[in-house]
Amino acid sequence: MQKVDVAVVGASFAGVSAAIMLARARRSVLVIDDGVTRNRFAHSSHGFLGMDGAAPAAIREKGLAEVLAYPTARHMAGRVTGITGQRGAFVLQGPEEVQAERVILAFGQRDVLPDIPGLAECWGQTVAQCPYCHGYELADRTTGLLAVDAIPMHHAAHLQDWTDDLVLLENGVPLMPEEAEKLERLGLRRAAGRVVRVHQSEGAIEAVELDGGTRVEMRALYLVTWQEPASDLAEALGCEVEETPMGRHLKVDDHQRTSVPGVFAAGDLARPFPSATQAASTGNRAGAACHQDLLGILE
Ligand SMILES: Cc1cc2nc3c(=O)[nH]c(=O)nc-3n(C[C@H](O)[C@H](O)[C@H](O)COP(=O)(O)OP(=O)(O)OC[C@H]3O[C@@H](n4cnc5c(N)ncnc54)[C@H](O)[C@@H]3O)c2cc1C
Incomplete structure (x- = not known):
């Protein structure tokens, strides 16, 4: 079984932004992703700094390549189907079983049309x-x-x-x-x-x-679409969910912590007013907070 400090579920705007913070802190981080982003229906994505008008997949690929240039970062293609365990010893089921001390959920939302x-x-x-x-x-x-x-x-x-x-x-x-x-x-x-x-x-x-x-x-x-978490992993783990007029989202605190110790969430999944930039911003915050939690210095 692979063992890492942090497993990140979802490698798009939020997940990649979280992973890069951990890789830069020289922690082992694994991003697991099945490549089904929320904006995959659009030919171009707008308003993202430095990449306005680029194809959504191109932005994701560039971000992923940047994080994988760090020696402690790895990527696994495929879908996570279950997460068990607790802070310090989570086990993720998917293409391969992975043990992680912390988990960052960045698997996005789906629009119900x-x-x-x-x-x-x-x-x-x-x-x-x-x-x-x-x-x-x-x-x-x-x-x-x-x-x-x-x-x-x-x-x-x-x-x-x-x-x-x-x-x-x-x-x-x-x-x-x-x-x-x-x-x-x-x-x-x-x-x-x-x-x-x-x-x-x-x-x-x-x-x-x-x-x-x-x-x-x-x-x-x-x-205005109704949005749902793109996977039921968080709810199965016991993470608290809140309902807004836009849909159902994970409840997080100012450090992107969910209600389950050791589990952080970022991106569309954790906020009702989504955008790529907001997803990257909360991913950045989740990555830093998760690192501080590993060090035992997160208040
Ligand atoms: C049609 C459309 C167009 C949009 N255009 C824009 C735009 O121009 N500008 C803008 O700022 N925002 C745009 N948005 C919003 C933007 O797409 C989202 O805010 C952004 O994608 C959120 O990023 P995220 O990382 O949270 O989630 P996503 O980008 O949705 O990524 C989630 C990732 O998690 C993966 N995943 C899900 N479940 C699992 C699992 N169980 N195991 C492994 N991997 C999993 C998915 O495959 C995906 O790669 C648009 C949205 C839509 C619907």
Whole structure:
């Protein structure tokens, strides 16, 4: 069985940023990853320092190569299927069994998309969740805003700097009178009725179809997705989870410690407002805190 100081589950923005701190502290660190990042549907990633517009996989590969240049860092390709044990002696099951004194969970979140035919084909291309990630490229288009469980009032106000032709797709979600007033002030059009289909060609949205048969034309669509941890490892370990309007996330303290001693978490998994930079930032913090925990100096 391989033995390391720290095992990091997930080698993307958060996991690689955590691992590099430990490698620079000359600790043995193993990153285990099965290469299924949250942003894999997008052709390019935006807003990440020094790599704006690069392909998501290219950023990950560059980061991983940098960490693996350190002699105490290693990478294992594959999926971790279970973690048992406790602080000082965790055992990870996966492609190979690994023993680790500490664990950093950086396995990300998955987006739960509404079950509307045609929507998934456009995800990350012309259907998006975050205007900072996609808004510049999708600007000045006729744009839809899909209500899923609630009316996305924040997005309705937010998108004003990217388009002045925005249509709210109510999708059967009831609208409060004060919401309707605010949407009118913002100049949004509204389309009642449930969205039953997205018409698209190779990921380029053309229109949505409502349950009465009406077609609403658009060239971009935003929605707020519900997010879930990409793996059930943390919950199986007993890590506390919190629910926010964006989904379910691991609860961590200011040092990225989960509720289970010796287990840290970083990235989308541990915060409700995700971005690649935020994931790298919390990974950096988790790596340093984990190192200090190994030294016994973490308060
Ligand atoms: C379509 C889309 C586009 C986006 N565009 C942008 C953008 O332009 N700019 C931006 O800042 N943010 C963007 N984001 C958000 C960004 O992708 C995330 O904030 C970021 O990827 C989070 O990094 P992470 O390291 O926490 O998780 P991820 O990048 O999701 O990486 C998690 C890693 O863990 C691995 N993993 C999961 N489970 C296991 C397991 N059991 N065993 C082993 N490995 C496992 C996965 O394979 C994956 O490699 C976008 C998101 C989406 C959905």
